Amino acid sequence: MKINVFFIFFFVLTIFSCKKEHYNLIKIEGKQIEITDTLDSNTEIHAYVKPFKERVESDLDNVLSYAVHTYSKRDGEFNTAIGNFMADAVYEQANPVFKSRTGKDIDMVILNHGSIRSILSKGNITTRTAYEIMPFENSIVVVELKGINVNALIDYLTKAKRAHPISKLKLTIDKDFDVIEALINGKEIDTSNTYYVATNDYLYSGGDNMSFFKPNDSLYDLNYKIRNALIDYFKKTDTIKPVIDDRFIQIK
Template sequence: MNNRFFLSIIAFILLMSCKQDYHLTRIEGKRIEINDSLTGNQDIENFIKPFREHVNNDLDSVLAYAVDTYTKNDGELNTAIGNFMADAVKEMASPIFKNRTGNAIDIVMLNHGGIRSILSKGNVTSRTAYQIMPFENSVVVTGLKGTSVKEMVNYLQKSKRAHPISGISIKLNSDFELMEATVKGEAIDNDKTYYVATNDYLYNGGDNMSFFRQGDSLYKLDYKIRNLLIDYFKKVDTLDLHADDRFIKTN
């Protein structure tokens, strides 16, 4: 027992004597410039080539045809491309929401800045959808009382931008004062619940759209807007887009 005791003491002393405290005293870095002098690795290139070709073939397969070129700057309060995006969300997401809840999507609101590319005249492909919507944003639906919908209208009135909307009509006078706002042709009812589709970024307060968080419910459709656009392109043959009178200012 005594030998074991002394051996344990010696081992403990040796262990403690080996313990050292380390402190970070300096961080050094080196700048490595990426330029034309760097050469690729042919083995890696050969390995990824078939995968790249497969992805490019998928992205460049023709899904539809656009009769003109459309940009988000084509109009003051509503644009052809913005209307198309909001209408596409309403059309493609509505059956999913209806099937899950028994309710219909009344309104769609997206953001002007979320349109990241023009839609060019000619063939429309999956790559087109990635260019217009490169983000991973998904569709969500929230139930908003009419009072919150009126806050949304007030936001649109003050922003004076062509944020994509669908299902709601807004008319301003020449001084950007509200003249009329209707949903399905009827004045907004303060006590009624309207189901409003948007994306998860905006629902969480993006672009200062805090009114979405006032909703009494939230439904996540697990449907990326980019994928929704691809599905919409597959569904239609020709894209002939137009600005209209859903959000206008009178003279």
Template structure:
């Protein structure tokens, strides 16, 4: 028993000593491991994850809609069928959520041309198609901004001369790229009115030099990934039929 007590005393002494000791990190070492096709496969790990990989792949390959032809983001100068589709989907899927939460409708949508990372191929549309179109984790937000800021947004688009996806916004420029008219849902933009503009969190934070979202009256986070808006829309339609239209045009 005395020997046991001695062991306990030594244990508590060492424990107290360790707590009071001043231990500091002196060095961190590491090495770079190149992940290439030459890296040996761990068969045990591969067998373990195989059922999960197969389940995910089966889900991604499931057909959820049909595309009558291939659509590409380069098929138009100022607006494209694919960009129009993505902006219109964002509005259709997000507006009921926003309206229910706030009592307001979304006035317009702005996404970014560079965010479209793939074309939409002819034939079967799958969940994997949505992941290729939008591989990023960007989510929709709605910023409440004044009409003068919307005018800044319009001027940005006119100067950019790029088919950034828009919905509910109409822009007309002349052959010299001078703004002729800009409207939201058919009505002229009121500089003093508050507009609810849906965009992605990347652009809201100033991505692509879009600084017109700051300051704002309010920000509404929808917790709705853009990729998921695509998947949800594709799952509720049999086929898609996006078109280029007059939402952003140049007249002679």
């Protein structure tokens, strides 16, 4: 009987000792540490990083080309010199890549006005310039679109009333924003045709409400960043001098 009492006592003690403790958070304390030049720097880390930093700075400041004027995305109503430059550069750099893989040509390019994040200043153009104009990691994709979806693209441009960069497309609208003429490579859009439209992955995914890219027949990812296309274009073009032209105009 004494043994049984012992085992009962041991069993109860074991149960209570295994019982989980419950903790409740009642207070969080913290303080803000302001990062200023008064903080002591770590000399070992600074010495380690210094050669890498100097190499990156040197690469970014490498002169690639020259701009004859200063160009801003606010310079035009429906097309701008800097936007025209970007769309044309994407076409020129991406089309050989696309053709080598598919045997086909890109029919037109459309980018977005908001992706131009800086002016192109008069003077030397460096690698840093390309990062300032296009800081995003967006890549070039080519979308296979039927003519009816290209018409939806045209409708988007007329309603957006912004200078979204385009290349190989010529669009003329009247004072009421109705289409007078829409040409791709000098020809009227044929709804029975298929067109290959270069853009970036952000817009293809519906960015800036460009929903006309879906549905589509096929998508080709060129694995080629727009910024890299600009850098490559700068490297092979000694002087950059884009203009506002008649690729998208309104007749009032």
